[in-house]
Amino acid sequence: xxxxxxxxxxxxxxxxxxxxxxxxxxxxxxxxxxxxxxxxxxxxxxxxxxxxxxxxxxxxxxxxxxxxxxxxxxxxxxxxxxxxxxxxxxxxxxxxxxxxxxxxxxxxxxxxxxxxxxxxxxxxxxxxxxxxxxxxxxxxxxxxxxxxxxxxxxxxxxxxxxxxxxxxxxxxxxxxxxxxxxxxxxxxxxxxxxxxxxxxxxxxxxxxxxxxxxxxxxxxxxxxxxxxxxxxxxxxxxxxxxxxxxxxxxxxxxxxxxxxxxxxxxxxxxxxxxxxxxxxxxxxxxxxxxxxxxxxxxxxxxxxxxxxxxxxxxxxxxxxxxxxxxxxxxxxxxxxxxxxxxxxxxxxxxx
Amino acid sequence: xxxxxxxxxxxxxxxxxxxxxxxxxxxxxxxxxxxxxxxxxxxxxxxxxxxxxxxxxxxxxxxxxxxxxxxxxxxxxxxxxxxxxxxxxxxxxxxxxxxxxxxxxxxxxxxxxxxxxxxxxxxxxxxxxxxxxxxxxxxxxxxxxxxxxxxxxxxxxxxxxxxxxxxxxxxxxxxxxxxxxxxxxxxxxxxxxxxxxxxxxxxxxxxxxxxxxxxxxxxxxxxxxxxxxxxxxxxxxxxxxxxxxxxxxxxxxxxxxxxxxxxxxxxxxxxxxxxxxxxxxxxxxxxxxxxxxxxxxxxxxxxxxxxxxxxxxxxxxxxxxxxxxxxxxxxxxxxxxxxxxxxxxxxxxxxxxxxxxxxxxxxxxxxxxxxxxxxxxxxxxxxxxxxxxxxxxxxxxxxxxxxxxxxxxxxxxxxxxxxxxxxxxxxxxxxxxxxxxxxxxxxxxxxxxxxxxxxxx
Numbered sequence: 187x188x189x190x191x192x193x194x195x196x197x198x199x200x201x202x203x204x205x206x207x208x209x210x211x212x213x214x215x216x217x218x219x220x221x222x223x224x225x226x227x228x229x230x231x232x233x234x235x236x237x238x239x240x241x242x243x244x245x246x247x248x249x250x251x252x253x254x255x256x257x258x259x260x261x262x263x264x265x266x267x268x269x270x271x272x273x274x275x276x277x278x279x280x281x282x283x284x285x286x287x288x289x290x291x292x293x294x295x296x297x298x299x300x301x302x303x304x305x306x307x308x309x310x311x312x313x314x315x316x317x318x319x320x321x322x323x324x325x326x327x328x329x330x331x332x333x334x335x336x337x338x339x340x341x342x343x344x345x346x347x348x349x350x351x352x353x354x355x356x357x358x359x360x361x362x363x364x365x366x367x368x369x370x371x372x373x374x375x376x377x378x379x380x381x382x383x384x385x386x387x388x389x390x391x392x393x394x395x396x397x398x399x400x401x402x403x404x405x406x407x408x409x410x411x412x413x414x415x416x417x418x419x420x421x422x423x424x425x426x427x428x429x430x431x432x433x434x435x436x437x438x439x440x441x442x443x444x445x446x447x448x449x450x451x452x453x454x455x456x457x458x459x460x461x462x463x464x465x466x467x468x469x470x471x472x473x474x475x476x477x478x479x480x481x482x483x484x485x486x487x488x489x490x491x492x493x494x495x496x497x498x499x500x501x502x503x504x505x506x507x508x509x510x511x512x513x514x515x516x517x518x519x520x521x522x523x524x525x526x527x528x529x530x531x532x533x534x535x536x537x
Numbered sequence: 538x539x540x541x542x543x544x545x546x547x548x549x550x551x552x553x554x555x556x557x558x559x560x561x562x563x564x565x566x567x568x569x570x571x572x573x574x575x576x577x578x579x580x581x582x583x584x585x586x587x588x589x590x591x592x593x594x595x596x597x598x599x600x601x602x603x604x605x606x607x608x609x610x611x612x613x614x615x616x617x618x619x620x621x622x623x624x625x626x627x628x629x630x631x632x633x634x635x636x637x638x639x640x641x642x643x644x645x646x647x648x649x650x651x652x653x654x655x656x657x658x659x660x661x662x663x664x665x666x667x668x669x670x671x672x673x674x675x676x677x678x679x680x681x682x683x684x685x686x687x688x689x690x691x692x693x694x695x696x697x698x699x700x701x702x703x704x705x706x707x708x709x710x711x712x713x714x715x716x717x718x719x720x721x722x723x724x725x726x727x728x729x730x731x732x733x734x735x736x737x738x739x740x741x742x743x744x745x746x747x748x749x750x751x752x753x754x755x756x757x758x759x760x761x762x763x764x765x766x767x768x769x770x771x772x773x774x775x776x777x778x779x780x781x782x783x784x785x786x787x788x789x790x791x792x793x794x795x796x797x798x799x800x801x802x803x804x805x806x807x808x809x810x811x812x813x814x815x816x817x818x819x820x821x822x823x824x825x826x827x828x829x830x831x832x833x834x835x836x837x838x839x840x841x842x843x844x845x846x847x848x849x850x851x852x853x854x855x856x857x858x859x860x861x862x863x864x865x866x867x868x869x870x871x872x873x874x875x876x877x878x879x880x881x882x883x884x885x886x887x888x889x890x891x892x893x894x895x896x897x898x899x900x901x902x903x904x905x906x907x908x909x910x911x912x913x914x915x916x917x918x919x920x921x922x923x924x925x926x927x928x929x930x931x932x933x934x935x936x937x938x939x940x941x942x943x944x945x946x947x948x949x950x951x952x953x954x955x956x957x958x959x960x961x962x963x964x965x966x967x968x969x970x971x972x973x974x975x976x977x978x979x980x981x982x983x984x985x986x987x988x989x990x991x992x993x994x
Contacts (some may be wrong), residue, residue: 219701233843291858313845323780376863378790391955402910405994406733419879429880430592
């Protein structure tokens, strides 16, 4: 028997080329997923509500959750554009009837809110469930997700104040979404036949090589006052080569440097706290919405990496450090400005 | 090519009357130390009272005995250099510190749901160094322990696969692999420019594109291992493991062709954390949002998924108020990167105009370049190999006569699709789409040599 085994083994070895050919069965790699594993990760909810867990949540409950977990970024009424684009606004009662948001045809209307675009209520439920709150995703209960979805639609005038959204009535709610008929797949940008699009380009350029008709008038360029809006371009180009970056921040009246020079000491940093909006919540001394600059400087006085820590904290925001109920949202100021303020705080916030 | 008789002499005599050699060395040293303010002040001081040059070239003096850089041997010619493995993972030269990916100020309000742009103006060839690859995160990036990362493949119902499966990284890396060069472009690349010029340089106008060699397993291999029902399974959902758990519906046709790969390798090393370490989907020709990072799950289903990033974002607003959903392909496009916006030509005379072309529908067939705003075009040289759904580098000779010039490139792909002008694009799609702007880019070279981003109409 054993000699037969050896023969077979030898045959397999000699057939090594065949064993490497395409179509070789791949076995023993990967294993079956357990039902609990699939349940833990398969959280998507499709437009036909496949995957939606049973449950419900009221507008009233949604308001409570919203004020605790959503309003600091999205505003009490979902209107805030401070951290993310506004969620609510731009839709009308008529849109709820027609299923098309009329303002989307108005090129003069500024911005597009989430409710102006949302065509599938499943999208809202799925995304709130998988990715919200932004700094603590996947922590909302099923009831909370239903409730927050209901409250968001209530803010947009889609659902009444006393509504309770559930897996049983969500299909009816779908029929009230203001932009439910606002999407099309009839275009050439999906590379297959599945969605009914053409697959073909809708805009074709000209192949003309000589004496071509042109748009030879310069119709748009950056205004001179925006010359330094992206900083000094000389510092964004290699120092050798056929060309250099243009110096865009030097010697121009009214030009704003990319960052305040640290050498200027307290005055520059204090000016930054004003121009960057820090002083809306933080005072030099005494009480504001957040701790005063003096308190911050005192708290971190003994910490070796205070400047680095604070520069990161200024830009990323935070909560819980000072015990108050109000989180500091992430700030979008330039890194160098954050660093200037942090350096100033780390050196005791001198005046 | 004829040589312009007026093209002689340096446009800007610098730096000898601007900063002397010591001054330049000091600036380099301080620049290395990150002291940009010093550089500003040094230049400001040196230039005080003089006309401000837009830029300065290296001097190449031949007066007197010759160039002191030749006549006086430098330390690196007369001393002992540094030993091997001074740095176990080497870094670029300190003189390259300006070559960085950057954020566009004011584009996003947070740094975790944001974008950084690759410095196209400073790159050569077609491969983006992994550390300069553009970034797009929706909820911040992570560096995930690969020994704990898992990929699950399941179905939208129990019959879609013979069995749902789980794979470790060890197992995925045992499977038959492919290595392919592809570009990845954000659907919103050049999105700020739909209505008008908004940014100064090609880093910001076109820098949400990068190109790498990716290594991984064709997704079809994994789905076949699970016993996929290809008759019922028409769509695939890809899902990330990070906070946003990004999800997108992936085109079946690209999975069938074997082009979609579950990748772990990028440019010879593993993926960078910012680009999805240890696992990301590669969907050639399709916008970057579909290349799901930190890939944790694949689901085969019979319907598309209508996820947030294919319903609320990455939908293209048309003039009739409808949004195009599941727009995915990145159409034929090109940009001249050298010279490009925000740069200054140092002199008249010969230039190698260079740029990048690509198409999500296949190979680039040819690229035409105009320096007169689109009246006359000349065919550029394509650097090979020209690969499908990959960046292609083009080059063309140009002699700048010092007069204003409008430099443009126009790519054509193997399907015959020609890159349109802004006028042609807006006539169909308006100017509010945000996504899929593949219009011809125009750079205005002024008499000063400064290059500006402009749009023609």
